[in-house]
Amino acid sequence: MRDEPSHTKATRADWIAAALDTLISDGVDQVKVLTLSEKLEVSRSSFYWYFKSRQDLLDTLLEHWQATNTAAMVAQAEAPAASISVAVCNVFRCVVDPALFNIALDFAVRDWARRSGAVRRVLDLGDTARIRALAAMFVRYGYEAAEAETRARVLYYMQIGYNDADLREPMEERMRQAPMYLKVFTGREPEPEATESLRAYVEALGAANPPA
Amino acid sequence: MRDEPSHTKATRADWIAAALDTLISDGVDQVKVLTLSEKLEVSRSSFYWYFKSRQDLLDTLLEHWQATNTAAMVAQAEAPAASISVAVCNVFRCVVDPALFNIALDFAVRDWARRSGAVRRVLDLGDTARIRALAAMFVRYGYEAAEAETRARVLYYMQIGYNDADLREPMEERMRQAPMYLKVFTGREPEPEATESLRAYVEALGAANPPA
DNA sequence: GGAGGTCTGGACAGTCATGTCTAGACACCT
DNA sequence: AGGTGTCTAGACATGACTGTCCAGACCTCC
Known part of the structure; x- marks a missing residue:
């Protein structure tokens, strides 16, 4: 490895x-x-x-997480896109591209936070920042504030739950279902181009990291 | 306690x-x-x-979880309801009523599964059964199979992620946002009665367990 | 009241973790 | 060659947890 x-x-x-x-x-x-x-x-x-001690190492690990993942997801939410569907696809990239966003680390930290108040506080800051960025994304594409907030939460929390429950579903299956997910997340019919660009992205990724 | x-x-x-x-x-x-x-x-x-040993106790704990939570959620998904919004509200009850469903235990087991293959396999069976029940629920209210499957997953995974990230949001705030969530989850406008019945349920619960 | 099953306390051995200390290996500069 | 700063091995002290053993308390049924 x-x-x-x-x-x-x-x-x-x-x-x-x-x-x-x-x-x-x-x-x-x-x-x-x-x-x-x-x-x-x-x-x-x-x-x-x-x-200095084991705790010193642990603090370093948390700093490392803090300095990478949240910034990456906020950047994806703020990336320019032709439509809300494409914008959501940009966010999806966080869960498919390990180079962009270390999702496994995210879960490890989430785990950790469940047992440490200090870590929990750091994590909460990250979650808040991410959801704010996602809500702003929906607002940019014409959603009302309240609906944008709700859709941001559904999108964000669903990503957490999905990966928590089911990291092992094959990527191909995920791609097949992508248009339907887009419809549910946005409440609008996605344009074919939206999923096409994501599919191309994932395929390029698959070529770079061939399945074991 | x-x-x-x-x-x-x-x-x-x-x-x-x-x-x-x-x-x-x-x-x-x-x-x-x-x-x-x-x-x-x-x-x-x-x-x-x-x-016999510590492991023996651990096995017992897992059996206890298996015998309670999944059955409870499947029952809520199968409960008769006047509309899909009411049906989704029935499922919501799993996350608001500790007597119905021990959500904290569910998360503890999920945590555990992340570090033990054997536990992981038991958990997967539970997740699959729950999602199947939720998908069947959407089908009962006229959704196509593919869409029902997707909406079931969004609903289920979102509950996991939501509670994982944010167990501390006050119940009142959750209730205020309920209609918007229903709209996103079902893709239809919820009838006022749907959230009203849930609100009444939660209030009765709050009366039974007064806030500390 | 006595016998036997049920349950508990205390002592013991074994394992594995953290953190400290000291001697010394190694590279590099002068 | 020698000195300095960087890094490592091994020994030691200490504490936490698991599992075993055995003597005995307690209850119940005869």
């Missing part, structure tokens, strides 16, 4: 990357200094050269 | 109830024999009289 530093030293970035990996796959509680050191094939005590 | 058995013995049910509490509030990893025994004011070793 990741090219291990074949036996040499481990940098601070290596520790963070390894921690991110296990945060995503196993949750915060499993981010342990011992485990990480074994993964990096390095002594556990080296960790304390780079970080 | 729960009336402690003031100092006497702890029954098997007590252990399960305590485990359920901490599963919900702190996650599986925090369901520890030592912690539970302290909560019950009982020796840790007593635990091993009722359960």
